[in-house]
Amino acid sequence: MNRFLLKCFSLTLFFLIWVLLLPPRDASAVIDGISGNTFNLVAKEGHISTPDGGSVLLWGYAIGNGRVQYPGPTMIINEGDTITVTLRNELMQPVSILFPGQEDVQADGGIEGLITREALPTDDPGTPQDESTVTYTFTATHPGTYMYHSATFPELQVEMGLVGAIIVRPAGFNPNAPRAYNHPGTSYDREYLFLLTEMDPRIHETVEKFGVDALQGTDYLSNYFPNYWFINGRCAPDTMAQAFAPWLPTQPYNCLPRMHPGEKLLMRVIGGGRDLHPYHHHGNNSYIIARNGRMLESSPGMGPNLGMSVFTIKTIPGETVDAIFEWTGKDLGWDIYGTGPGFEHDCVDGNNDGFDDNTHEYCADHGKPLPVILPENQVLSFGDFYSGSPYLGKKGVLPPGAGTLNVYGGFFYMWHSHNEREMTNYDIFPGGMMTMLIIEAPGVPIP
Amino acid sequence: MTKGENMKRRFSFRFILYLALLPGFLFSFCPNASAIVYNLQAGIKTITMPDGASITMWGFGPVGGEITIPGPVLRVPSNDSTLTINLTNNLPEAVSIIIPGQVATLSPVRFTDSKGRQRVRSFTHETPPGGTASYTWNNIKEGTYIYQSGTHMAVQVQMGLYGSVVKDYAQNEAYPGINYDKEVLLVFSEIDPELHAAVANGTFGTPLYPSTIDYLPKYFLINGVPYPDATIPADNILGTNDTILLRLINAGLKTHVPTIPERYFEVISEDGNPYPYGRTKYTVMLPAGKTKDAVVTLPSAKRYPLFDRRFYLTTNEVSPGGMLMYIDTVEPCIGDLNNDKDVDAFDLVIFISEYGRTDCSQANPCVADLNSDGRVDFVDLLILAANFGRTNCP
Numbered sequence: 001m002n003r004f005l006l007k008c009f010s011l012t013l014f015f016l017i018w019v020l021l022l023p024p025r026d027a028s029a030v031i032d033g034i035s036g037n038t039f040n041l042v043a044k045e046g047h048i049s050t051p052d053g054g055s056v057l058l059w060g061y062a063i064g065n066g067r068v069q070y071p072g073p074t075m076i077i078n079e080g081d082t083i084t085v086t087l088r089n090e091l092m093q094p095v096s097i098l099f100p101g102q103e104d105v106q107a108d109g110g111i112e113g114l115i116t117r118e119a120l121p122t123d124d125p126g127t128p129q130d131e132s133t134v135t136y137t138f139t140a141t142h143p144g145t146y147m148y149h150s151a152t153f154p155e156l157q158v159e160m161g162l163v164g165a166i167i168v169r170p171a172g173f174n175p176n177a178p179r180a181y182n183h184p185g186t187s188y189d190r191e192y193l194f195l196l197t198e199m200d201p202r203i204h205e206t207v208e209k210f211g212v213d214a215l216q217g218t219d220y221l222s223n224y225f226p227n228y229w230f231i232n233g234r235c236a237p238d239t240m241a242q243a244f245a246p247w248l249p250t251q252p253y254n255c256l257p258r259m260h261p262g263e264k265l266l267m268r269v270i271g272g273g274r275d276l277h278p279y280h281h282h283g284n285n286s287y288i289i290a291r292n293g294r295m296l297e298s299s300p301g302m303g304p305n306l307g308m309s310v311f312t313i314k315t316i317p318g319e320t321v322d323a324i325f326e327w328t329g330k331d332l333g334w335d336i337y338g339t340g341p342g343f344e345h346d347c348v349d350g351n352n353d354g355f356d357d358n359t360h361e362y363c364a365d366h367g368k369p370l371p372v373i374l375p376e377n378q379v380l381s382f383g384d385f386y387s388g389s390p391y392l393g394k395k396g397v398l399p400p401g402a403g404t405l406n407v408y409g410g411f412f413y414m415w416h417s418h419n420e421r422e423m424t425n426y427d428i429f430p431g432g433m434m435t436m437l438i439i440e441a442p443g444v445p446i447p
Numbered sequence: 448m449t450k451g452e453n454m455k456r457r458f459s460f461r462f463i464l465y466l467a468l469l470p471g472f473l474f475s476f477c478p479n480a481s482a483i484v485y486n487l488q489a490g491i492k493t494i495t496m497p498d499g500a501s502i503t504m505w506g507f508g509p510v511g512g513e514i515t516i517p518g519p520v521l522r523v524p525s526n527d528s529t530l531t532i533n534l535t536n537n538l539p540e541a542v543s544i545i546i547p548g549q550v551a552t553l554s555p556v557r558f559t560d561s562k563g564r565q566r567v568r569s570f571t572h573e574t575p576p577g578g579t580a581s582y583t584w585n586n587i588k589e590g591t592y593i594y595q596s597g598t599h600m601a602v603q604v605q606m607g608l609y610g611s612v613v614k615d616y617a618q619n620e621a622y623p624g625i626n627y628d629k630e631v632l633l634v635f636s637e638i639d640p641e642l643h644a645a646v647a648n649g650t651f652g653t654p655l656y657p658s659t660i661d662y663l664p665k666y667f668l669i670n671g672v673p674y675p676d677a678t679i680p681a682d683n684i685l686g687t688n689d690t691i692l693l694r695l696i697n698a699g700l701k702t703h704v705p706t707i708p709e710r711y712f713e714v715i716s717e718d719g720n721p722y723p724y725g726r727t728k729y730t731v732m733l734p735a736g737k738t739k740d741a742v743v744t745l746p747s748a749k750r751y752p753l754f755d756r757r758f759y760l761t762t763n764e765v766s767p768g769g770m771l772m773y774i775d776t777v778e779p780c781i782g783d784l785n786n787d788k789d790v791d792a793f794d795l796v797i798f799i800s801e802y803g804r805t806d807c808s809q810a811n812p813c814v815a816d817l818n819s820d821g822r823v824d825f826v827d828l829l830i831l832a833a834n835f836g837r838t839n840c841p
Contacts, residue, residue: 276702
């Protein structure tokens with residue numbers, strides 16, 4: 001009896017520890033941001049880092065008294081909620097927030113601007129108290145992917161960093177069965193944000209050294225020539241570093257999409273800057289389900305039946321795109337889990353969908369060998385993402401000195417701007433608007 | 448007024464209406480309806496930018512009239528199938544006119560380059576300097592189009608030789624089933640002042656300004672002018688209940704993304720071809736040479752900013768400027784009974800003539816029944832009084 005209790009206790013303890021070690025299952029946790037109905041943003045100055053060692057002057061939005069960040073905090077809100085965003089201005093020129101795609105935004109306080117109401121500089125002794133703050137109120141009437149940015153000299157201020165993302169969850173959002181919109185055709189397993197922006201460092205250097213007025217002696221704003229390209233505020237390879245990395249204090253967000261075979265990955269792509277970016281995702285086509293926060297549907301309730309399959313997402317300044325990306329390994333023509341001794345496994349298709357019910361292996365290719373003979377390690381050079389094995393979830397022997405960033409034996413696919421100049425950091429390749437998608441073997445924890 | 452008299456009045460009105468429509472009715476049986484003819488000139492025009500810069504433009508205008516940038520809107524009536532442009536050329540070099548998207552028989556003009564190759568200089572027959580020529584499109588179809596020079600286009604189009612051609616499917620019906628009340632036509636373009644100076648002083652094509660590949664525009668224009676000059680014409684008053692057709696045209700060389708960030712619209716066509724399904728957006732990507740049409744209602748009586756989301760919002764490097772404008776909307780007037788865009792004594796006279804009627808119906812309507820309750824009474828008078836004195840009704 002005692003032994004039985006002990007056994008029970010240790011089993012329970014083991015189970016508890018196992019549960020604690022499990023990654024969180026909430027798919028919505030993948031996109032970092034702030035939730036709620038009320039947001040206090042402060043426009044202030046700082047610097048960002050670029051992987052080439054550069055430090056670029058930033059004007060950005062901060063969460064309250066927190067540090068300025070690029071991009072501004074991602075606001076994750078719910079359809080139907082009334083949202084209040086208060087903006088205080090700690091910059092030395094007027095600033096504002098525009099919410100493209102949100103109709104009937106009420107702006108109070110500050111002064112009237114050309115496009116919306118603007119907050120005057122707090123630190124200017126001439127600014128009356130009530131004119132250094134603007135309160136924007138709107139009702140999030142539709143789910144979807146949106147952005148916000150300054151509408152005060154946006155040709156300068158968005159360039160300087162005053163831009164961020166908004167995600168509106170559909171009414172009745174269930175984090176365990178998430179949907180992008182109110183239709184099952186927009187279901188997904190994981191979601192990732194791709195806020196695409198660029199910077200022309202000449203503008204930032206001129207503003208930092210000589211002040212804003214010095215721009216009038218240049219043609220930088222009309223003859224725009226960016227040299228840094230960002231996903232969620234970081235240039236590659238920083239895009240792949242952890243979120244909230246302490247060495248990137250003003251660039252909290254990363255972009256490292258990871259998924260298991262057979263899952264649906266929702267890409268929320270935002271054209272935040274001035275230029276178009278052909279965002280090219282290797283691995284498979286994606287299916288565009290919405291633009292500008294509106295499902296591509298022929299009539300209400302139909303779901304995204306006007307969507308299209310693409311391998312490059314046309315990202316247009318001011319627009320947003322939602323696309324569903326799937327990867328199964330179907331039709332590769334070889335067994336992704338390996339063949340021969342040491343790779344024994346079954347392909348069990350109980351539900352007749354053509355795939356193994358657990359590993360999502362494409363059963364028609366089960367047992368088909370890799371159609372090449374792998375060369376000896378001595379004749380290979382090794383990239384950072386090769387695990388030593390061509391098979392999913394497997395690792396092989398690497399020569400001494402060859403490390404790998406591929407800890408789980410995943411498949412890496414480059415996702416990048418197909419305007420290849422945008423894959424550099426001030427002329428140094430690789431960098432810029434680029435990251436990797438990792439297909440991880442089933443069971444590999446993905447946060 | 449007795450019912451009989453009223454009937455008689457309406458009968459006579461109908462009779463006149465039928466009489467007026469008869470020629471059109473008979474005409475619709477003719478296979479080739481009618482042909483509209485525009486007599487245009489191409490000439491030099493100097494324009495002044497808000498910063499005081501003087502720019503030499505080449506543009507189109509009516510013969511005997513003023514050259515404008517962009518050229519005049521060429522409207523083709525719905526029942527016309529043929530458009531003819533008689534062009535008089537007052538420029539120092541040969542020009543022509545093409546309309547991308549409209550079928551025409553073109554006669555390209557070639558020249559022999561320095562390597563002995565035959566190369567196209569003009570997509571169609573030219574109008575020599577000081578001469579005239581005629582350009583005809585026999586099956587002109589509905590939609591929004593650009594007309595522009597088809598000769599030495601890398602220079603001539605940029606110099607200002609562009610305008611819009613518009614044809615509706617029917618009265619206030621842009622394409623089959625796409626109805627609208629008001630139209631807003633916006634032509635986006637740019638100016639590189641150095642290119643214009645080089646053309647004006649003959650240095651274009653020399654090492655000083657070798658070609659349009661060096662194009663670096665500094666002025667960003669909507670309907671030929673930058674902010675704050677780009678406006679909706681004063682006589683085009685837009686009501687909060689109006690369905691507005693936005694005709695968006697890019698005659699420049701850069702991609703622009705016009706946006707009304709506060710309002711979604713339905714993009715319904717591209718290059719004059721309607722989409723099978725509209726696209727609900729608040730932005731329109733407009734590459735060089737593109738036309739798109741969108742339908743929008745602007746339900747609040749206020750100014751809606753419209754600007755280029757690519758942020759070409761400077762004028763010779765100075766902010767604010769460039770491609771920013773406003774679309775103002777006003778509440779519709781109730782009580783403008785004679786549709787003269789004012790609510791005034793004339794409307795009151797009509798109101799009084801119907802005052803006291805209680806027999807209003809669809810078959811027997813009363814214009815003065817402002818609240819549509821079947822009677823013209825004190826309540827209607829109160830509504831009229833609330834609107835009385837309004838002018839510039841949408």
